[in-house]
Every structure is written in structure tokens, then in C-alpha cells.
Amino acid sequence: MANPESNGLRAIAEPAASRTVLAVGALWLVVALLAARQAAAVLRLPPRRRLADLETWIGENGVLRAGQPLYGDGSFTGTPFAGLVLKPFTRAAEQALGVGWTFGTLLLVVATGLVTARLLPGPLSRRAALFAAPVALVLLVVSVPVRNTFTLGQTSVLPVLLVLTAFLPRCSARVSGALTGIAAALQPAVLLFAVLLWAAGRRRAAATAAGTFAACSALAWAASPDDSWTYWLRHAAGAGLGGPPDSPANQSLHGLLLRLGAQGPLEIALFLVLAAAVAVAGLRRAARYAADGQWLLAVALAGCVAVAVSPTAWQHQQLWILLAAVGRVGRRRADRLVWPAVVVLVMTLHRDALVPKIEWIGLIGENAPLLAALAAACAVPFLTRAEPEWLRPRPAPHASPAAAGAGRLPLLRSWPQPLTRPNLLLELLLIRVGYWAYSWVRGQAPDGRWLAEHHGWQILEIEAALRIDVELWFNLLVARTGWLESAMNFAYSAFHFLVPLSLLGFMYLRRPVLYRWGRTSLAFATLLALIGFWMYPLAPPRLMPGLGFVDTAHGPQDLDHPDFGALTGISNQYAAMPSLHVGWSLWCAVVVWRLTPALWPRVLGVLYPVLTTVVIVGTANHYLLDAAGGVVVVAAGFGVRHLLIGRTAEQAGAAGIPELPDPAGAADGAGGADAATGTDADAERAARERRPGAVPGRGAEPELAGRTASGEKAGAPGES
DSSP: OOOHHHHHHHHHHHHHHHHHHHHHHHHHHHHHHHHHHHHHHHHTSOTTTSSGGGGGTSOGGGOOOTTOOTTSSSOOOSOHHHHHHHHHHHHHHHHTTTHHHHHHHHHHHHHHHHHHHHTSOSOOOHHHHHHHHHHHHHHHHHSHHHHHHHHHTOOTHHHHHHHHHHTSTTOOHHHHHHHHHHHHHHSGGGGHHHHHHHHTTOHHHHHHHHHHHHHHHHHHHHHOHHHHHIIIIISTTTTTOSSOTTSTTOOSHHHHHHHTTOOHHHHHHHHHHHHHHHHHHHHHHHHHHHHTTOHHHHHHHHHHHHHHHSSOOOGGGOHHHHHGGGSOOOSBGGGTTHHHHHHHHHHHSOHHHHSOSOHHHHHHHHTHHHHHHHHHHHTOOOOOTTSGGGTSOBOOOEEOOOOOOSTTOSTTTTSOEESSOOOHHHHHHHHHHHHHHHHHHHHHSOOOHHHHHHHHHHHHHHHHHHTOOOHHHHHHHHHHOHHHHHHHHHHHHHHHHHHHHHHHHHHHHHOHHHHHHHHHHHHHHHHHHHHHHHHOOOOOGGGOTTSOOOOTTTOSOOTTSOOOTHHHHHSOTTOOSSOHHHHHHHHHHHHHHHHOOOHHHHHHHHHHHHHHHHHHHHTTSOOHHHHHHHHHHHHHHHHHHHHHHOSOSHHHHHTTOOOOOOGGGGBOTTSOBOOOOHHHHHHHHHHHHTSTTOBTTTBOOTTOOOBOTTSOBOOOTTOO
16 A cells, blocks of 8 residues: 555655756756857857967967977967977867867866866765756856857866866876876976875875976977976066966966066065965865865865966966865855855956946955955865764744745745845845946947937827926926026935935845845846836937937037946946836835834835936936836836745744744755754754744744734734
């Protein structure tokens, strides 16, 4: 007779397994699309612009002249061994229009992703093992070092693949040492991995690595003595080759000191001291994590040391930093994503996306990869596998998932709603990157003048039909009234960011559950506004010719050559529908209404979008229908958030519901899961017994029945 309980578990497990297979298949499809896009981006370039650095590997017209030096013009940055071994391949690749080289590089990247997934520390759940390889490949393909490698035709992926293969569990000492030595002959800083092997107790492999490196370098010296002399002695292992060493592309300590203004013998001495300190600290930490069985993290830390202490570490040589994302940091589950998110963003985005273009903070963005490498090598407290939080981070208190409403809504009703504030560093970083992406997309939206003005005439005709075309006379009234014009210009420029950011900061500090609700709704509304900018480019009233509108902020303009200084460079002037000034102000009004029951704050909150509408019309920046569009996208933003997640957990948090361990908290960041320990189970049972209305020793009902201090019955945690 079949066991009903086992049949029920099987019925639950089968849909979950199907969803996992579909998700993995979709992720592999993303990998294929990204790889195809990257290959197409290279191959569609003209032959002379394709794989620019290949021209430094081959002679004129693909023929190497006898005696031609590798370092004649200083553009070739590889070792003499690299020039000796790889030049035949580069010549053949260029003669084949770069197709073979591009797809060969793609195969190296795929192999690197597979080996990286193989080196992940165990134990891994089946789900984590399925996702590991495609996730690694996605991150590799979108990273700046790999994109740079594809574009320039570099070989920097090969040393990384050789070293990763050398540290595979079943790799023998002889093979491991030989692979490391060959990688070091291609990229001298990789010789630091021989030190890691020695410190980790694999001394035979370390000796083999040093011997292989020496043999390969000697072979290259015998074949090309002049090139070897130039590389090793004249340029001190490649220092000075390639671009200027003080370029932001050089993310080494040497490059940083040069950018800070240090020069001459003092700079060299300071660089040597700092490099020695970083090498000692970083390699000791790498050996520690190697002894803990985290070989991928150990390789990443040693690679970060290599980036920092190299005389030059160009973008295509910084792939080691991305591998450091594997380290687990944070004892709380809410903090576990901070470090990998920082590393991935640093290694995939331009520096302007990470920090604003402000002079005093620009140095951080300019040196973000180096700072990430130094932090990984010397400072970040990665967890060891012996610590209980490595597999089971401390769960955050959360409300029960929202109960299903009509039909199958909310769509993500199994999504837990945390009752605590999110990690501040991760939140600030994501907000900054999100706003940068918003600005970039808005700037890339269609901005053809004819189409934007045509849409402007459409808006004016609709408003005339509705008899709400009041923009012109009101704008002229404002322009003739000095104090009103100044007040509106100030309000238009000052409050748009100040008020929403202030409300977000207050909610983060005092009402974290409401903060999550508000910032998610605002993000959806802004995303919908971007769709409007793309689909309906619109000239605002101040840019409509022949109608007499006055640009109160910039004065009369030549509409044939509209130039508004810095504003034109950072913003699409035809992104007017919908008006986010009105949209964000309406969001502020809704948030204030939810924050307080007091009358006057609510009245001021309601007046704020009304006054904002008056300001955008009076300054000739928007039409009334733009304001209506802002109302629509904000309402849709709140609606989408409710559609996905349902009601907020604000009431549950305010009612003082005790900490509830997250049921997913037993899973590690990679997806592995173990049963909760007895201590965790005792804590959960004690928390349940402390709930209002719970009988000691029996726990509480799932819906947390009870009453608040005011005597009202507390609803389900998913209700508000």
C-alpha cells in the first residue's frame, strides 16, 4: 500500500525539480546568447580594427620579418616565451580573419568556467552543482577582463585556466607544477602560485613549477636573446610596456602610486615595500584557506596579490579578482550577498557606474578593481568551513509569506518578507548602479527632434480638445513674475531628489519593512517610465518652436542648436513623458500617508505632487498630460509590487512579532542545505512560545493569532 505522506512529498518535489531544470536550461541559453553576442561584436568589426593587439604579435601583412624584435614599439606586453609559443597561432588566426582566434578564446573561457565550478568547495547540493557552471560562465563573459580579452585578442585567459586546472583535486604534483610553471612563463606574476603551493604543503609541485618556469624562460632566451634581455632586464619583467603605467587601466600598486603623484626612487621604494607587505599578508591568507579546503578562494587571493604587486596589471589581466567573489563573508544571511555583489559589479561595470562623477570620490571608482583586490587579499574576513555560519548563516526574522488572494495572486506568495533592514552597503551600491543604469538608458532613448516635436503637437491637440491647454499663459505669467520664477526654478531642481532620498533614509532607519515596500515600488515605477521615454520621445514645451514658451531656467534658446551646457551631456532633453518629477512626488505622498496618521503631514504630502505639477508646467518643462503619465507609472509601480509580493509585512513587524528563522536560512549561499541544529530548533521553538496567544510548550498557530497592545486582533504577517 502506498504511503500517502511519501506520495505528497513526491508531488511537491516533482514540480520543484521541473522548475530547477527549466531555470538551468534558461541560464545555459543566456550563456549561449552572451557568447554569440561577444563573438559577433568582434567579428563584425573591419579586419584592421579586429583583435587590435594581434598586430603586435605578427609582422607586417602577417609575415614576421627575420630578426624583428617583439618589443620594438613597446606595444607588445607578453613575455618572450609567449611570443615564441603563441606567435604561430596568432598569425594563423589573423590570416583567417580572426575567426579561429575568437572561437579559440571562447573555448578557453568555457573551459575556465567549467573548471571554476569544479573547484567550488563542498558539500554542494544537487541544485547548486547544476547552477554553478552556467552562473560562472555568465559572470566570466560579462566581466571587463574577458570582454577586453576578446576585443584586443589577448591570451590572458590561458594562464588563469592553467592555474585553475593545476589546483584541481586529482591533479598530480608533477602536472600541477608543470601547468603553474607554464602559466608563470606566460605571465610572470603567476610565479606567486608556486609560493602558495609551497606554503600549502605541496612542495614537490612548487619545485616543479619553479623548474618549469626557469626551463621555459631559458628556452625563450636561447631562441630570442635580445627580446629576453629587453623584457627581463631593460623593462624589469614588462614594466613600461603597453600603455602609460599611470593609466587608470593599470590596476597595480605601481599604477596607483603614479596616479597619486609619487615619482622617481621614492615611488619605487614605496612600491616595493607595499608590494612585499601585500604579498606576505595575501599569500598567508591564501595558504590558510587552502588548508581549509577552499582551493578556489586560495587561488583567487593569490591572483589578487599578483594583480597588486605586478608593475602593470592591465584590464585583461585582472580576471583573478572576479574569482574572489566565491568567498563567503557575513554571519547573517542578509549580509551574504554583499561581497559577491561588490566584486561582480566592480569587475563588470565602468567606474562611473560605481561612484558619482565627484572629484573627491572619483579616486575610489578609478581604482575600484585594485581596491577590491587589496581588500580580498588582506582584509575581508572570509569564513572557514569549520564555522557553523559557513553552511547555515544566521536567519533573519521574517513574516510568513502572504496568503493567496484572488486566483493565483500574489505571484511570489512563497517569497519571505524580512522584518529587518537590508544591508546598507549593498543597498547604497545597488541604488547607485540602478540610477546610473536609469540615466544611461534615458540618455540612449530616441531623441530625434522631428519625432519629439511631432509628439509635442499631438499632446497640445489632445489638451486643446480637453480644454486643459493652460501651459503657455501660465508659463508667461511665471516668466513675468520674478520671485515666482526664482521659486519655481529652485523647487524644480532641488526637491526632485532631496525629498525621495530623505524619505528613503528615514524609512531605512525607522521603518525597514516599509522601506522595502517603498523602494521596490519606486524601482518598478522608474523602470516603467524608461519604457515611456523609449516609446514616446516628447519635446517639452520649452523646446517647441514658434509657440512663445520661455525656458525659465536657461532663458531664450536657439532651437536649431539647443545647448544647455552640462544638462545636455547627461540627460535626454526629449525624455518628458511621463514626468518623473510628478511621479516621484506622488510616490512621496503615498509614503507619507503610510508613515504617519497625523493630519498635517498627510496634508503636506498630498499637496507636494500638486505643487510639483504647478512647477513643471510653470517652468515649461512638462505638459499636464506628462503629469498624468507620472501618476500612471507610479500607480503601476505600486500595483506591480503588490501583484508579485502582495501586502506588506509592516503590520506584522509593528506588532512586535518575535524573530522567526528564515526557512531558507539553512541553505548556504551556493544552495547547499543541511538540517537545522538542535540549538536552532530550540531557538525557533522558544520564539514560537513567546508569541501572543501561544501556549507554552505547544507553539503558536501558523497565522500568529493574538492581539496587539491596542486590543485589535493581529492579522497574518503578510497583511497590512
